[in-house]
Amino acid sequence: MADQSPVEPTKGDVPSSPQSQGNNSTQQRDYKGILYSLDEPRFSGLSKNAVKRLLRDQLWEQTRTKRLQSKREKHKKRMVEKRKCYEEGTGPAPIKRTKTSDMTFGDRRVIMDCSFSDLMTKKELDSMQAQLVRCYSANRSAKEAIHLTVSGFDDALKGVFDKKTSSYKNWRNVTWDPQPYEEQFDKSKLVYLSADSDCTAKELEEDKIYIIGGIVDKNRHKGLCQDKAVKAGIATAQLPIGDYIKLASRKVLTVNQVYEIMLKWVEHRDWKKAFMEVIPLRKLKDSEIMDGDQVDKVEQKDDDLDDDEADEVARQQEESLAADEQQEASQVAQETSL
Secondary structure (H helix, E strand, O other), X not given: OOOOOOOOOOHHHOOOOOOOOOHHHHXXXXXOOEEEOOOOHHHOOOOHHHHHHHHHHHHHHHOHHHHHHHHHHHHHHHHHHHHHHHHHOOOOOOOOOOOHHHOOEEEEEEEEEOOOHHHOXXXXXXXHHHHXXXXXXXXXXXXXXXXXXXXXXXXXXXXXXXXXXXXXXXXXXXXEEOOOXXXXXXXXXXXXXXXXXXXXXXXXXXXXXXXXXXXXXXXXXXXXXXXXXXXXXXXEEEOOHHHOEEOOOOOOOOHHHHHHHHHHHHHHOOHHHHHHHHOOHHHHOOOEEOOOOEOOOOOOOOHHHHXXXXXXXXXXXXXXXXXXXXXXXXXXXXXXXX
């Protein structure tokens, strides 16, 4: 008769307790002060990286007011220190602002394709608006400004501008067009700038109209602008970054960086100078200049901090633009009354 005594289970035979099953998803976790668990409906089907991005966005929104308040206090402190230096005669000469009426325009034209609002989050739309503000600010201070058409200017982006920069309607030589650019311009003259293009722009031709894809998406929609242009039968080209700088990361720049590079090329007629004056040092980290010089290493900044700084810079530029326009309007009124 076989031994009927119970067999002592091995460690591997012991079933998981109900508490231990699914513990990885139900246990509460902490992300920089935000408590969460992976079984929350909002995380369903998301990868670990996607969950982290979602939490990072949540943290960014929660700390936005405090963060910007801190930046404003630092800005006020710097202004007080500068004012004290000016009064004591130890500060640098004040910067002469470029009046809107003094802007000099050439024949070149750029279209900002802003037909991607449905692909962007609220935060990304805010960032897109801030980048357009920086484009106009760069245009004002450029030696030769570029005519700008904001195409596909829909209600979503317009709402952000109405809330943050209502003076945009007075921007000089900027056309706000809700219609697609394909209906407004001759396709044979259009060139869509895309990092995915097989062609390289050796120069910015005066008889061409260059299109910049107005989207902030953290590379979620790779090849979007290239595919759109190809389907529409529009020529594409990429800026010749690789001919002058060997970037350690993918050659994707922000909208305002591309626009500023174009302004600098018009000024210098030199791509290398344009790239070096515009591309931020953090993007040049571990990169090489094609003449053999190694770029000095700099501390890599967090992407969220860059967004915050961009928003704060845009806010300051918006205030500056509004103040300048008000001052110019007052001067015109005084001259008219004389």
